[in-house]
Amino acid sequence: MRIQADLGKCEGLGMCEAMANDYFEVDEDEELVNVLDDAPPESDRAHVYAAVQACPVQALSLQG
Template sequence: MRIEADRGRCDGLGMCEAMAPDFFEVGDDGTVVVLDEQPGEEHRADVTAAVDACPVLALKLT
């Protein structure tokens, strides 16, 4: 699994960071920073919840 972020679409609302702070944070520029682009399968539920929580659809899993 790989996390992809469209930083141009991100509004910096921080839903991803709130749901999975080990994998996402809102950077100094106000957009998402992916802390671990390839998390292990054991983290799929948390990462999927964070991706699904993004109100502007700036995140996806591949």
């Protein structure tokens, strides 16, 4: 599973970072998400999935 961010949709709201800050960080200057680790281990996948689903503009997705 890989995390993908659509920066064209991202508004930098930070829901993902609030829920999974080991994987997401919002750049305060650009107001866009940075994916810190795009391949979470199996043990973190449910946590990352919840953070992806929390994005109000659907800028995040999981592939694979």
